Amino acid sequence: MRTLNKGLGWLGWMSLGLVAAGSAVALWVVPADGAMGDVQRLMYVHVPTAWLAMLAFFIVFLMSVLYLVQRKPAWDHVAVSAAEIGVMFTALTLALGSLWGRPTWGVWWTWDPRLTTTAIMLAMYVGYLAVRGFAEEPERRARWSAVVGIVGFVNVPIVYLSVVWWRTLHQPPSSPRSMAPEFMWTLLGNLLAFTVLFVYLMRRRIHLSRLEEQLERRGPSYSAQTATAGGL
């Protein structure tokens, strides 16, 4: 049986180094924004986590479709890994956005379309993980969660559109055109760093998912023993 190796591995060290370097540049090298001050530096984490959350949920959708077509457990392993990491990044995006919103907009929360859509997305994928938590049999769990993953993703643009019509107040999306070059390069660097971190986390989580599957195949008594013995 394969085991979970304890070390970070080259990819882990690389993502650690890149995120540390990206944060250092974002915190001390790049000048603060003239209008917003130091709080604007949150953007260097907020934007990458938001992008990766979307990427993660797109992967969930893709893997869900693939699973339903081919019924290979491998796709399910990728889907659940992406969903968990996506939920983490979404929560981080919301928390950082809220910290930024308080001094900039004067409120912790506002019913802006992207904010609202992100929060609803979080709720949908928490539901996805909850379905998995309540279904024990691996084949059913994979099938049901794949269905939830597809419906949820199809809904994201519709939710976004409906909330746009409902009301609007947000920074226009940060794009290279609206940004000074040194800001843009710092953002792109951080985007790269977090993407490498994302790949690293995905690899670890998929590996863990495979180990769990092996454990499940050995039967409930064995996995209960191992779990209580601190095997995982």
Add this chain to the structure above:
Amino acid sequence: MSLASRAWALVQKDLLIEARTKQSFNAMVFFAGLVLFIFSFAIGPDTELLREIAGGLLWVGITFTGMLSLSRTYQSEEAAGGLEALRQYPGDHRAVYLGKLASNVFLLLLVEMILFPAASVLFQIELLPHALELAVVALLGTFGFSVIGTFYAGLTVHIRAREVMLPLLVFPVLVPVILGAVKATTLILAGDVLGEAGVWIRLLVAFDTIFFVVCVWLFPIVLEE
């Protein structure tokens, strides 16, 4: 038997049971009435305010009442292995979804026929001048709600703690339906001077169409053993 006649057979069976026992219907009507009452108490006797937010209150009432009946969608099949039997009948499992969807829509619309007049009395809103527009919104909103609800009710039928899981799955997906239905209803009740309700009705039509297709397509996978 065609898909439609299979679905129709299921609708007949479910509605016959409902007509004889009136289990769901009675519970739903009382529940819906109580929800409206609680809102009136919570928001206070300010008639002007109640009239302004009547659209929102109505749809919260419909959503909660609908959840009540959704969790019972497959209840009559659960006893004595009825769901197994449905699964084993030859032919397309989509008929099961279509039949259950039709019963849910019908039952919820029936409740709304009592709920809307009750709200009109409680919140002092005028329904008759806008009856046709309101009926369209009620139909589209109820259909969208039931499309998602009937689908997830089938998914959670075998899941532990489904009373919690069903709303947890359904509510986030329903956000566009709630927004569309509430906005359209509120605008129509206010006279819709600027003709804005059409945008929301189009949103409801789009949501209903997209998820009807997605859910019909995915339902056989949900029902697999």
